[in-house]
Amino acid sequence: MTFEAYETIAEDSSLEARSRERQALTIGIDRLERLQDGVFSNVDLIESLLYIRKLWTLLIEDLAHPDNGLPDKLRADIISIGLWVIREADRLRETKSNDVVRLVEINRLIRDALQ
Incomplete structure (x- = not known):
């Protein structure tokens, strides 16, 4: 495999990973x-907040990995x-907050940045 072919595969897998993260x-x-x-x-409340919590836990673990290529x-x-x-998800679950709007906005900003 040539270096150029490897770069193409690596770029494609990076694009696929971003696509999965956006999804x-x-x-x-x-x-x-x-x-x-x-x-x-x-x-619904518990499942939705648990989903967000698990998703961000996975994203944080990936970002903290030494092989992550981001600056x-x-x-x-x-x-x-x-x-x-x-x-914030924990605060919502514990009814210490009812502000879902900010969670939606920040998740939307991150998702849209993955374009």
Whole structure:
């Protein structure tokens, strides 16, 4: 395999990974928007917040991995955002907050940045 062929495969797999991340964030956003509409059961609330929490935990683990190719500053910034998302999801679950709008907005910003 030539170096150029390897670069193409690596670039394609990176594009596929971003596409999967966008899809996962879109699912999370859809779930959060249902909560935002105000018509949901406790099961919907817990499942939606658990999904967001698990998703961001996976993203943070990937960002923290030494082989992650993003610049250190960007990785640190996204990890900080992810930790905030997890804290806010926990606050919603514990009914210490009812602000789903900010969670939707930040997840939408991150998803859209993955274009």
